[in-house]
Amino acid sequence: MAKPQRGGPALLIARPSQPGKFMSSPLLRYL
Secondary structure, eight states: OOOOOSOHHHHHHHOTTOHHHHHHSTHHHHO
16 A cells, blocks of 8 residues: 555545544545
8 A cells, every 4th residue: 555546535435444544644635
């Protein structure tokens, strides 16, 4: 998982077991 800039919100749905990990990650910038 380097830079999920291809599908930000898609990863959130694909990985609902680790929502905290995405919250602290820069993925929010892509959303």
